[in-house]
Each structure stands twice: as structure tokens, then as C-alpha cells.
Amino acid sequence: MATPLVELKDISISFGGVKAVDHVSLDLHAGEVVGLLGHNGAGKSTLIKILSGAYQKDSGEILIEGKPADIRSPRDARRFNIETIYQTLALADNLDAASNLFLGRELTNALGFVDDGRMEAETAKIMARLNPNFKKLKEPVSALSGGQRQSVAIARAVYFNAKILIMDEPTAALGVHETAMVADLIQELKKQGLGIFLISHDTREMLELCDRVSVMKNGQLIGTERVEDVTEDDILSMIIMGKKPEAA
Amino acid sequence: MSDVTNTATPKRKSFIQTLELDTRLLGMIGAFVLICLVFNLLTDGRFLTPRNIFNLTIQTVSVAIMATGMVFIIVTRHIDLACGALLATCSAAMAMTQTAWLPEILGIGLGHPLTPWIAIAVGVVIGTVIGAFQGWLVGYMAIPAFIVTLGGLLVWRNVGWYQTSGQTIGPLDPTFMKFGGINGTLGETWSWIFGAVAVLAALYGLWSSRRTKLSHGFAVKPLWAEFTMAALISGGIVGFIATLNSYQIPERRLARMFAARGEDMPEGFTASYGLPISVLLLIAIAIGMTVIAKRTRLGRYIFATGGNPDAAELSGINTRMLTVKVFALMGALCAISAVVASARLTNHSNDIGTLDELRVIAAAVIGGTALAGGIGTIHGAILGALIMQSLQSGMAMVGVDAPLQNIVVGAVLVAAVFIDIVYRKRTGAK
Numbered sequence: 001m002a003t004p005l006v007e008l009k010d011i012s013i014s015f016g017g018v019k020a021v022d023h024v025s026l027d028l029h030a031g032e033v034v035g036l037l038g039h040n041g042a043g044k045s046t047l048i049k050i051l052s053g054a055y056q057k058d059s060g061e062i063l064i065e066g067k068p069a070d071i072r073s074p075r076d077a078r079r080f081n082i083e084t085i086y087q088t089l090a091l092a093d094n095l096d097a098a099s100n101l102f103l104g105r106e107l108t109n110a111l112g113f114v115d116d117g118r119m120e121a122e123t124a125k126i127m128a129r130l131n132p133n134f135k136k137l138k139e140p141v142s143a144l145s146g147g148q149r150q151s152v153a154i155a156r157a158v159y160f161n162a163k164i165l166i167m168d169e170p171t172a173a174l175g176v177h178e179t180a181m182v183a184d185l186i187q188e189l190k191k192q193g194l195g196i197f198l199i200s201h202d203t204r205e206m207l208e209l210c211d212r213v214s215v216m217k218n219g220q221l222i223g224t225e226r227v228e229d230v231t232e233d234d235i236l237s238m239i240i241m242g243k244k245p246e247a248a
Numbered sequence: 249m250s251d252v253t254n255t256a257t258p259k260r261k262s263f264i265q266t267l268e269l270d271t272r273l274l275g276m277i278g279a280f281v282l283i284c285l286v287f288n289l290l291t292d293g294r295f296l297t298p299r300n301i302f303n304l305t306i307q308t309v310s311v312a313i314m315a316t317g318m319v320f321i322i323v324t325r326h327i328d329l330a331c332g333a334l335l336a337t338c339s340a341a342m343a344m345t346q347t348a349w350l351p352e353i354l355g356i357g358l359g360h361p362l363t364p365w366i367a368i369a370v371g372v373v374i375g376t377v378i379g380a381f382q383g384w385l386v387g388y389m390a391i392p393a394f395i396v397t398l399g400g401l402l403v404w405r406n407v408g409w410y411q412t413s414g415q416t417i418g419p420l421d422p423t424f425m426k427f428g429g430i431n432g433t434l435g436e437t438w439s440w441i442f443g444a445v446a447v448l449a450a451l452y453g454l455w456s457s458r459r460t461k462l463s464h465g466f467a468v469k470p471l472w473a474e475f476t477m478a479a480l481i482s483g484g485i486v487g488f489i490a491t492l493n494s495y496q497i498p499e500r501r502l503a504r505m506f507a508a509r510g511e512d513m514p515e516g517f518t519a520s521y522g523l524p525i526s527v528l529l530l531i532a533i534a535i536g537m538t539v540i541a542k543r544t545r546l547g548r549y550i551f552a553t554g555g556n557p558d559a560a561e562l563s564g565i566n567t568r569m570l571t572v573k574v575f576a577l578m579g580a581l582c583a584i585s586a587v588v589a590s591a592r593l594t595n596h597s598n599d600i601g602t603l604d605e606l607r608v609i610a611a612a613v614i615g616g617t618a619l620a621g622g623i624g625t626i627h628g629a630i631l632g633a634l635i636m637q638s639l640q641s642g643m644a645m646v647g648v649d650a651p652l653q654n655i656v657v658g659a660v661l662v663a664a665v666f667i668d669i670v671y672r673k674r675t676g677a678k
Contacts, residue, residue: 052562054561054562073564074561074562074563074564075564078564084562086562088558088559089559090556090558090559090562090563091556091559092551092552092553092555092556092559092560092622093555093556093622094551094554094555094622094623095548095551095552095555099548099552100552100559103548103552103559103560103563103565104549104560104563104564104565105564106545106548108545112544113539113543113544114543114544114545114548117460117461117463117464117466118464120464120466121464121465121466
């Protein structure tokens with residue numbers, strides 16, 4: 001088998017004596033979607049924030065394409081082409097779509113000043129592809145609907161040629177139509193060879209979108225299964241009881 | 249505004265919408281004009297004389313300079329209660345540099361060509377370092393800015409006191425005092441030249457912004473709207489210069505100036521003050537700060553951090569270092585304000601800049617800076633400072649009792665913020 005795109009090896013992190021992530025190992029291949037499931041507080045978001053640089057692990061190792069990666073900040077993660085769509089979307093509400101899309105990576109002109117015209121034009125281009133209804137380029141994102149805000153967050157992750165995409169509850173705030181759009185997008189990005197970590201509460205949706213699912217409980221990894229090998233009930237029992245389904 | 253555009257036909261826009269004017273800014277200008285007209289009526293036309301307008305502008309400069317820095321501080325969700333005290337420390341250091349330290353160390357005194365510049369450099373360095381230190385306490389040590397600068401308010405005012413042993417230091421260097429206002433103006437010709445350059449720069453700005461929009465295929469205003477804007481801006485600049493230029497230097501003062509040069513004043517000679525250098529300094533700072541806010545990464549990060557600190561952090565912005573930079577910038581501006589304030593008074597006194605922190609915060613807030621962070625403009629803060637100063641000196645001219653003056657200013661501050669909250673709700677929380 002090819003070298004995995006990402007290997008998380010024996011990752012642990014504690015917050016004030018609570019083991020939020022307890023010796024968890026996971027891997028992700030190019031063109032694969034791996035889902036993370038579990039209750040609130042199971043440690044999914046914490047684990048993923050270690051990969052995106054928002055938290056620093058206490059112990060363990062991260063390998064990107066087989067090489068050890070030292071990720072200490074979101075800036076480091078971006079250097080490894082890891083992009084994250086946070087559950088909270090992490091948008092600056094007072095700025096417009098273009099400023100948010102390029103936040104921390106502004107396009108500048110020859111004099112070093114930010115080039116709003118060019119950023120707005122680029123934003124218009126990628127938005128035309130992701131969400132053709134998106135017209136409010138000049139408005140602060142606080143004036144946008146939930147789906148439009150989500151498009152901005154997705155555009156930000158996709159625009160910069162991500163190899164590894166982390167999506168934390170990408171459809172939590174969306175309607176039926178927009179959820180379908182996100183599902184289509186995930187399939188398209190998968191075809192382009194991105195590796196995607198997907199976090200969600202919706203077990204059925206996960207079984208449709210993912211290639212493999214990993215279940216966490218109380219900071220520990222219960223198990224990782226290929227979706228064709230398990231039923232929804234198996235997954236639910238892993239989430240609730242913290243036990244692997246009995247081999248039949 | 250959004251419901252209007254959704255329901256009405258999109259083609260029909262109001263006059264103001266077509267000009268793409270900020271309605272909030274218009275409201276503030278309206279309030280300012282109203283204040284001026286009311287005071288003009290109450291003072292039988294004395295408020296809007298060239299002389300009073302001249303005085304009003306030079307009285308506003310010191311607070312307005314600091315208010316531009318306060319915008320960045322408040323936008324990043326901090327506060328600076330120490331700016332008046334920091335002004336005093338910088339002012340004391342600059343006064344001591346001119347009158348005591350330079351004569352002692354380098355043997356150069358007042359009137360030496362290097363004296364004012366060394367003094368200003370000393371002040372700006374001290375201001376920047378103290379500002380950066382406060383920013384470090386806020387950003388890296390995570391002490392709330394309110395506490396750091398409340399402590400700073402006590403510390404820096406009295407550091408200033410120690411430097412001068414509580415004495416008033418003066419007179420200051422003559423070149424230094426040119427930054428104060430009445431002692432340093434451009435005169436009629438140079439004021440007009442400056443006005444012409446400003447008009448040309450404004451026209452170029454309008455033209456290049458239209459060209460940029462067209463090059464990316466974005467919608468532009470109709471040409472008549474561009475010309476209306478150009479006419480409004482040019483008219484404003486020319487009117488301002490004309491007003492300042494029509495303030496004549498009093499005859500006796502002119503005679504003294506000629507006498508000082510050992511000449512006789514020609515019969516019927518007149519000259520006007522023109523644009524004060526301090527106002528020129530404020531304009532330069534306003535432009536510089538606006539460029540930082542709108543066209544640099546630093547400015548973009550300041551507003552992003554104010555809008556959502558977590559998002560800024562997750563986007564790879566070093567928000568701690570940003571706090572240091574913002575406070576350092578504020579410190580430098582306090583030092584520049586100290587130059588203007590002490591030069592205007594022609595000396596350094598212990599109580600210089602007392603309560604300025606509150607005037608500066610009020611100016612920024614009246615100018616539309618939201619204490620919740622993320623929102624604020626430089627021109628708004630300067631207009632806010634002008635409104636505060638007009639109220640204060642207008643009431644003084646009318647003869648309102650001192651306690652009543654402060655009561656009115658305080659009430660206006662609260663009312664202005666209330667009106668702003670109502671306005672933002674109506675227009676959809678911009």
C-alpha cells in the first residue's frame with residue numbers, strides 16, 4: 001500500500017488532568033474520506049485541532065507523506081497544505097468575503113499594499129464555481145446566510161490547493177439543498193486526490209460520504225472500520241457502548 | 249437597506265446611494281454642521297469667523313492625532329486609559345531634552361538647528377517603547393488592557409512629574425514651537441499650493457479607484473456621480489483653505505515681526521496665517537493611518553482580530569505581536585501629540601494632557617468606533633474630535649458655566665452612542 005498522506009501516531013493531549021485525546025492513531029490516504037464519529041466531548045475536534053495547529057500535542061507523532069511534521073501553529077499546518085473548515089467557520093464577521101478568504105495570505109501589489117481588486121476578482125471566480133448564487137461580495141460576512149458563510153469557509157480551504165482537508169461539522173448549519181452541495185463538493189475533491197477528515201454527528205450521512213469511519217469515546221479510539229463492513233447499528237453501538245461489533 | 253434593494257426595482261437608487269456615500273458619515277457631518285450653526289446663532293456670528301475656525305482646528309489636533317491610534321486599539325477590543333499620561337511623560341522628556349539634557353551633554357541649546365529634531369526623536373522613541381511595553385503586558389502577559397493602562401495612567405503621569413521635579417518647563421525651542429499652531433503656519437501662498445496639491449491628489453484617487461474597478465470588471469458609479477463627488481471634495485478643500493487664509497495676522501503682531509527683523513512695515517501691509525503646520529501634521533497622520541487601515545496587512549489583521557480573535561489566530565495571525573504593534577503605534581502618536589500640545593502652550597506643564605484619554609476615547613466612539621471591536625474609521629475619529637472640541641469651545645463662547653459644559657459633553661457622548669446603536673439596528677448591524 002502507498003504511503004499514507006497523514007499518519008497520526010499515538011497522539012495524546014490533556015487539559016488540566018483530563019485526557020482529551022488518549023493515545024490515538026489514525027491514518028488518511030490521498031483520495032480518501034475518513035469520518036470521525038463520537039459524542040460531544042469524545043475528543044474528535046481536539047484531535048483534529050492538533051493536526052490543524054490550533055492545539056499542540058503532549059506526545060505522539062504526526063507524519064505527512066511519511067515524513068515527520070512539526071506542526072506548532074495554524075501557519076505551520078498551512079505550510080503542509082492542511083486546510084481546515086472549522087465548525088464555527090472562523091470568519092471575521094466584520095470583513096467581506098474576499099478579506100476572509102485571503103485572511104493571513106493577502107494578495108499584495110508591487111508596493112506591498114493589499115490588492116483588494118485582485119482578491120475580490122479571485123473570490124468572484126471561485127464563488128462562481130462553488131456557489132453560483134453568491135453575489136454579496138462587498139458585504140461583511142455577518143450579512144450573509146448560513147449557507148453563504150459556509151461557502152466562504154469552504155472556498156478559503158479549497159482555494160489554496162489543499163492536499164489535506166479537515167471539515168468539522170460542515171453541514172451542521174445547512175439546509176437540505178446546501179448539504180447536498182457540500183456532499184457533491186466532497187466527492188469532487190476526493191476525485192482530485194485530496195485526503196479529507198470529516199467530523200459529523202450524522203451517522204447515516206457519514207456512511208454515505210466516507211470510505212472509513214473512526215469512532216472515539218472519552219478521548220480513546222474505539223475502532224476504525226471500512227463503511228462497507230459495518231451497519232449503522234454497529235457504529236451506534238461503538239459510539240454508545242464503546243465496543244466493536246462482534247464478528248459474526 | 250437590504251429590504252429596500254430586494255423589494256424595489258434594483259435600478260432605482262437614491263441620490264446618496266448612487267454617490268456611494270456612507271450615510272453614517274453624512275449623519276456625523278450633519279450633526280457637526282448643526283452644532284456650528286446653532287453656536288453661530290447664539291454667539292451672533294462669532295463662532296463661524298475665520299479666527300474661531302482657525303482656533304478650533306488647532307485645539308483639535310492633539311486629541312485628534314491620538315484618536316486615530318485609539319481607533320486601532322478599540323478595534324482590537326482593547327482600551328488605552330494611559331494616553332494622556334503618556335503624552336505628559338513624552339512632553340516632559342522632550343522639554344527636558346531641549347532645556348537641560350542637550351545643553352549639558354552636547355552643549356547645544358534652544359535655537360540650535362538640531363535641538364527640536366533630537367527632542368522630537370527622543371519623545372517618539374520613549375512613547376513607542378512605553379507603548380510597546382504596555383502592549384507586551386496586554387498581548388503576551390494577558391493582563392487586561394483596562395488594568396495595564398489604568399496603572400499606566402498613574403505611572404506615566406508621575407514619571408513625567410519626576411523628570412521635571414514638578415516644574416513648568418519653558419520657553420521651548422522656537423522651531424519646536426512651530427508645531428503648536430499659531431506660531432507655525434504656512435502663510436497664504438503655500439496654503440494655496442497645498443490646497444491645489446490636495447485637490448489634485450483627491451481627483452487622482454477618485455480616477456485611479458474607478459480605473460481599478462473597471463480593470464476587474466466591477467460596477468462603477470455613473471460619471472455624473474463621480475463628477476459630483478469630485479466637486480464636493482474639491483469645494484471642501486478650497487473652502488477650508490480660503491477660510492484659514494482669510495484670518496489676517498493682527499497689525500500689531502505684524503509690526504512686531506518686522507521690528508524683530510529690523511525692518512519697517514510697509515504702509516497697508518497685510519498677511520494671513522494660512523494652514524497651521526499642526527493641522528498639516530494631522531492631515532499627514534490621518535492619511536498614513538487610513539492607508540495602514542485599508543491597504544496594509546497590518547490594518548487587515550487589526551480589523552480581522554477585532555471582528556473575531558479566534559478566526560484571526562486560526563488564520564495564522566500572530567495576535568499577540570499585533571497587540572504590541574498597535575500599542576507601540578499608539579505610543580508614537582502620543583509623543584507626536586505631545587509635540588503639538590506642548591508647542592501650542594509654549595511650555596511643558598505637569599497637567600498637560602490631563603483627561604485627554606477620556607476625550608480621545610470619546611472622539612473615537614462618537615466617530616463610530618464600536619467598543620465591541622472590529623469597526624471604526626480614522627476620518628470618523630477625527631470628526632468625532634472636532635465635534636467634541638466644537639461643543640466645548642462653543643459653550644465657552646456662549647458663556648455656559650464650566651460644570652454645565654462637562655455635563656453636556658458627557659450627555660452628548662452617551663446620546664451619540666445610543667443613536668449609533670439604533671442606526672446600526674435599523675440598517676442591519678453593519
